[in-house]
Amino acid sequence: YLPWVWVLPSACKSPSLNQNYSWSFLKSSWCVNETVCSRERSRIIKNIVRTFKYIYGLRFEVTGLEKFQIEGPCVIVSNHQSILDMMGLMEILPDGCVQIAKKELLYLGPVGLIMYLGGVIFINRKSTSNAKTVMSGVAQTMLEENVKVWVYPEGTRNGNGDLLPFKKGAFHLAIQAQVPVIPVVYSSFSSFYSPAKKLFISGKIQVEVLEPIETKGLKTEDVTELTEKCFCIMRETFFRLSGRTSEANGLAQAPQNQEGVVLLA
Numbered sequence: 001y002l003p004w005v006w007v008l009p010s011a012c013k014s015p016s017l018n019q020n021y022s023w024s025f026l027k028s029s030w031c032v033n034e035t036v037c038s039r040e041r042s043r044i045i046k047n048i049v050r051t052f053k054y055i056y057g058l059r060f061e062v063t064g065l066e067k068f069q070i071e072g073p074c075v076i077v078s079n080h081q082s083i084l085d086m087m088g089l090m091e092i093l094p095d096g097c098v099q100i101a102k103k104e105l106l107y108l109g110p111v112g113l114i115m116y117l118g119g120v121i122f123i124n125r126k127s128t129s130n131a132k133t134v135m136s137g138v139a140q141t142m143l144e145e146n147v148k149v150w151v152y153p154e155g156t157r158n159g160n161g162d163l164l165p166f167k168k169g170a171f172h173l174a175i176q177a178q179v180p181v182i183p184v185v186y187s188s189f190s191s192f193y194s195p196a197k198k199l200f201i202s203g204k205i206q207v208e209v210l211e212p213i214e215t216k217g218l219k220t221e222d223v224t225e226l227t228e229k230c231f232c233i234m235r236e237t238f239f240r241l242s243g244r245t246s247e248a249n250g251l252a253q254a255p256q257n258q259e260g261v262v263l264l265a
């Protein structure tokens with residue numbers, strides 16, 4: 001694959017932009033088997049971006065990768081500290097997995113084009129109703145096309161040494177499609193990467209793929225509980241991987257619902 005041979009025909013045959021264009025692109029007819037083509041493009045992007053770690057001197061230590069070996073689709077959620085997460089993403093990205101991204105990234109020139117060709121689904125974060133419509137379409141398509149979906153539930157980059165409260169879209173998606181949620185946690189980058197301190201040296205990133213959380217039988221009213229459960233598990237793992245204890249961070253007490261029932265056993 002020469003990059004231009006790959007990009008140009010795709011760009012010329014791109015559909016007109018609409019909120020579901022990633023999916024309509026997957027379904028476009030220029031490719032004999034469009035899903036295979038999209039997966040193949042995604043694999044090429046992955047293999048290129050994975051080489052960046054050698055340039056930046058980053059090492060990844062991954063555990064639990066076998067958790068991705070499940071039959072059928074799932075929603076993968078992970079913490080989001082910086083643009084470096086893209087290298088971490090490509091380190092473990094399973095085949096047939098698309099990512100949810102803010103629509104502004106589509107206009108990043110060649111990077112936006114490459115994301116588009118890789119099947120990224122763009123949402124308008126400023127419009128909940130628009131994002132909800134796109135996500136509902138995704139729930140249906142991920143089942144039809146056996147696609148995994150990767151979401152950053154914090155909804156924005158956050159390098160402050162903790163996780164931000166999770167947005168609920170990923171969990172609505174998992175419950176609507178009745179597919180498991182697989183949490184993935186990356187350790188803190190703060191010891192080697194900090195734009196505020198103008199620090200960027202080589203370093204090691206620990207990545208842990210956690211046990212899938214089943215959603216079979218869960219309903220819309222369970223979204224908040226599922227969101228909090230996943231948040232607690234990921235936050236605790238984040239602190240452990242980053243060498244901080246839960247107690248030191250006030251995590252000894254599990255969250256409770258309005259009736260005082262502990263949500264996380």
Ligand SMILES: CCCCCCCCCCCCCCCC(=O)SCCNC(=O)CCNC(=O)[C@H](O)C(C)(C)COP(=O)(O)OP(=O)(O)OC[C@H]1O[C@@H](n2cnc3c(N)ncnc32)[C@H](O)[C@@H]1OP(=O)(O)O
Nearest residue numbers: 099101102114128131132135152153155167168169170172
């Ligand atoms: C060489 C070059 C290399 C190139 C290399 C390429 C690399 C290719 C890698 C690409 C990689 C991309 C990486 C991108 C990284 C980002 O762009 S991260 C930013 C974009 N992603 C996200 O924002 C995802 C997370 N956000 C969400 O899921 C949010 O819930 C939404 C859907 C945006 C909505 O936002 P919101 O309104 O602010 O949030 P939220 O409080 O969750 O929801 C409000 C209400 O709506 C309800 N709601 C939310 N969603 C739903 C739903 N789906 N159904 C029903 N109700 C819903 C909630 O339940 C809530 O109601 P209550 O329960 O409070 O009553």
Ligand SMILES: CCCCCCCC/C=C\CCCCCCCC(=O)OC[C@@H](O)COP(=O)(O)O
Nearest residue numbers: 049052082083084086087102111155156157200
């Ligand atoms: C000095 C550091 C240089 C690091 C270079 C690392 C190379 C990374 C590999 C791929 C290149 C480009 C992929 C671009 C994708 C950008 C994803 C991203 O991080 O978007 C931000 C978005 O989620 C949330 O936006 P806000 O935090 O709300 O605004």
